[in-house]
Amino acid sequence: MVGKGIRIEGLKKRYGNGDTAVDALKGIDMQVAPGEVVGLVGPSGSGKSTLLKCLGAVIEPTAGRMILGDEVIYDDGWKVTDLRALRRDRIGFVFQAPYLIPFLDVTDNVALLLMLAGRPNGEARSRAMELLEALDVGHRAKAMPSQLSGGEQQRVSIARGLVNRPPVILADEPTAPLDSERALAVIRILNDMARKYDTAIIVVTHDEKIIPTFKRIYHIRDGVTYEEAGEGRAFD
Amino acid sequence: MISLAGRDILHAWGKFVFTGIGLGLLIGATFTMAGVYRGMVDDAKVMLDNSGADLWVVQQDTLGPYAEPSSIYDDTYRSILSISGVARAANVTYLTMQVRQGERDVRVLVTGVTADGPGTPGWPPYLVAGRQITRSHYEAVADIATGFKLGDRLQIRRNQYTVVGLTRRMVSSSGDPMVFIPLKDAQEAQFLKDNDAIVRSRARTSQNPALNRPGVPGLLDAVITSQSTNPYVNAVLVQLEAGHVSEDVAGSISRWKRLKVYDRAQMENILVGKLIATSARQIGMFMMILTIVSAAIVAFIIYTLTMGKIREIAVLKLIGTRNRTIAALIMQQAIALGLIGFVVGKITATLWGPFFPKHVLLLPLDAVIGLVAVVVICILSSIIAIRAALKVDPAEAIGG
Numbered sequence: 001m002v003g004k005g006i007r008i009e010g011l012k013k014r015y016g017n018g019d020t021a022v023d024a025l026k027g028i029d030m031q032v033a034p035g036e037v038v039g040l041v042g043p044s045g046s047g048k049s050t051l052l053k054c055l056g057a058v059i060e061p062t063a064g065r066m067i068l069g070d071e072v073i074y075d076d077g078w079k080v081t082d083l084r085a086l087r088r089d090r091i092g093f094v095f096q097a098p099y100l101i102p103f104l105d106v107t108d109n110v111a112l113l114l115m116l117a118g119r120p121n122g123e124a125r126s127r128a129m130e131l132l133e134a135l136d137v138g139h140r141a142k143a144m145p146s147q148l149s150g151g152e153q154q155r156v157s158i159a160r161g162l163v164n165r166p167p168v169i170l171a172d173e174p175t176a177p178l179d180s181e182r183a184l185a186v187i188r189i190l191n192d193m194a195r196k197y198d199t200a201i202i203v204v205t206h207d208e209k210i211i212p213t214f215k216r217i218y219h220i221r222d223g224v225t226y227e228e229a230g231e232g233r234a235f236d
Numbered sequence: 237m238i239s240l241a242g243r244d245i246l247h248a249w250g251k252f253v254f255t256g257i258g259l260g261l262l263i264g265a266t267f268t269m270a271g272v273y274r275g276m277v278d279d280a281k282v283m284l285d286n287s288g289a290d291l292w293v294v295q296q297d298t299l300g301p302y303a304e305p306s307s308i309y310d311d312t313y314r315s316i317l318s319i320s321g322v323a324r325a326a327n328v329t330y331l332t333m334q335v336r337q338g339e340r341d342v343r344v345l346v347t348g349v350t351a352d353g354p355g356t357p358g359w360p361p362y363l364v365a366g367r368q369i370t371r372s373h374y375e376a377v378a379d380i381a382t383g384f385k386l387g388d389r390l391q392i393r394r395n396q397y398t399v400v401g402l403t404r405r406m407v408s409s410s411g412d413p414m415v416f417i418p419l420k421d422a423q424e425a426q427f428l429k430d431n432d433a434i435v436r437s438r439a440r441t442s443q444n445p446a447l448n449r450p451g452v453p454g455l456l457d458a459v460i461t462s463q464s465t466n467p468y469v470n471a472v473l474v475q476l477e478a479g480h481v482s483e484d485v486a487g488s489i490s491r492w493k494r495l496k497v498y499d500r501a502q503m504e505n506i507l508v509g510k511l512i513a514t515s516a517r518q519i520g521m522f523m524m525i526l527t528i529v530s531a532a533i534v535a536f537i538i539y540t541l542t543m544g545k546i547r548e549i550a551v552l553k554l555i556g557t558r559n560r561t562i563a564a565l566i567m568q569q570a571i572a573l574g575l576i577g578f579v580v581g582k583i584t585a586t587l588w589g590p591f592f593p594k595h596v597l598l599l600p601l602d603a604v605i606g607l608v609a610v611v612v613i614c615i616l617s618s619i620i621a622i623r624a625a626l627k628v629d630p631a632e633a634i635g636g
């Protein structure tokens with residue numbers, strides 16, 4: 001699905017209320033075009049995970065607007081009724097740890113999302129296979145997650161994030177456990193996928209190794225974003 | 237869609253199989269308890285059937301002869317025979333005791349039957365070996381469960397009996413196999429005092445001037461004879477003539493003879509409802525405890541397995557899995573565990589049943605009830621784990 005990327009306007013999130021309230025996001029403005037990979041960096045406690053959770057529709061923001069593709073999903077309140085289906089069909093997640101389902105083999109770990117959406121097993125698996133090949137883990141398709149190396153697991157989890165061809169991928173520290181070579185490989189894959197499928201990708205990271213790869217970086221500090229041009233090395 | 241529960245079970249099959257076997261042994265024990273109860277009921281019915289009686293005539297105001305002691309004169313049967321509708325009537329005695337054979341002794345129900353020939357009420361209806369009792373003394377027919385063999389010599393009280401026939405499935409409602417001996421011997425066995433007591437009793441009688449009158453020759457002998465014989469039996473078994481209703485005949489017997497009469501259905505009620513009622517409640521308690529333990533095991537195992545997958549469940553939720561799918565995953569695993577347990581339980585109960593000292597009767601209906609109960613219990617036991625899984629916040633998958 002080709003979308004118009006992500007737009008966030010004046011997004012606010014307050015945890016709790018009264019004396020103990022925490023204003024984690026105080027007005028986030030962000031824009032990610034389809035096919036673009038942007039970095040999101042900031043000190044600990046600055047609100048990175050909170051922003052991903054809002055975008056991932058697992059917590060509700062307090063105010064602002066979020067637009068996914070051409071659909072306003074949040075405007076001072078949810079504009080979609082089925083958040084579960086929104087997550088399943090429109091958003092891909094990649095985590096710091098791969099979190100693969102241990103009792104499913106590699107193919108089914110990736111295909112599961114499509115099966116949950118009601119696609120026939122055969123179609124889901126061949127789509128999964130296609131992605132696994134693209135991510136260079138096709139030869140491990142029948143293996144169980146516990147039989148893979150850390151880097152292979154991470155690539156499988158990227159395949160899972162991409163399998164429903166979401167207009168948006170949210171990656172939370174996807175390279176933290178990897179050495180710099182593998183970390184750069186993961187970023188290269190994300191860039192390739194973004195271009196290939198016109199996906200807007202946000203990568204939350206602390207990782208000095210990969211920060212120079214982004215063309216654009218959003219800094220987040222005390223719940224507010226500052227945009228900055230990155231070096232955009234290595235992937236032109 | 238693939239079966240998540242099935243994949244998880246295949247992945248962790250060792251856990252499932254071993255837990256299932258453990259659960260199965262508990263379920264097997266539960267089935268066996270039910271089987272013991274069914275066996276007791278069945279034994280009671282078989283005993284009533286095999287007695288060949290339509291009516292049991294016993295002492296007034298008693299629930300005899302099986303559930304309460306009952307004693308009536310041994311000539312009562314004659315007058316019962318004269319009542320219209322009665323085809324046959326025969327005395328019978330029952331006495332539970334240890335019978336010696338060689339070095340061992342066996343707990344049996346010694347049954348005294350009249351030696352009127354086969355078909356007499358109280359006689360074992362069929363033999364698996366040997367013959368029925370033909371002499372009126374010192375012959376015995378034993379249930380095969382006693383372990384006695386043809387020609388064995390049994391010691392009952394002071395007398396020796398020869399086993400001349402073997403029968404099967406003749407047991408008391410407490411599961412003791414029956415040994416049939418001639419009525420006269422049985423009456424003596426019930427009444428018999430030890431030698432010292434007889435000597436003392438004779439001496440006391442002869443010292444009693446009212447019973448030992450010099451002017452009345454033969455009085456003392458008559459008194460002593462009457463003191464040392466037993467003119468009582470426990471019940472009279474009655475067979476009806478065809479075409480007579482048991483209530484009518486029972487009515488006339490109790491009216492004319494001032495005795496209590498039970499028909500087949502009433503007798504069954506007494507045995508099942510009174511005699512084995514306490515045992516049945518006992519078994520019921522055991523079954524309840526076993527059921528609770530089984531449910532606790534299923535709940536604990538399923539909860540532990542679910543808690544071990546909490547991260548994966550958060551991921552599943554984050555990527556849009558329905559709560560229903562996650563609940564089904566857990567519930568199906570609980571049911572699968574239950575089904576493994578059921579199969580193991582059914583097999584073990586069937587295998588070890590014959591080794592139980594009492595008759596264990598496994599009814600197919602009980603197995604069906606058991607299956608339904610296992611599935612229901614497993615579903616209920618999985619609720620705790622399901623609730624925990626549904627509480628998992630998909631945001632946890634994203635982390636801090």
Ligand SMILES: Nc1ncnc2c1ncn2[C@@H]1O[C@H](COP(=O)(O)OP(=O)(O)OP(=O)(O)O)[C@@H](O)[C@H]1O
Nearest residue numbers: 015016022024043044045046047048049050051636
């Ligand atoms: N559930 C919550 N309830 C209350 N406060 C919260 C909650 N989650 C996060 N916060 C607070 O919101 C702020 C932003 O937290 P967040 O997790 O978004 O930071 P982060 O940028 O992801 O930090 P890190 O780099 O350490 O992961 C922090 O001050 C944190 O304490």
Ligand SMILES: [Mg+2]
Nearest residue numbers: 048049635636
């Ligand atoms: Mg964080």
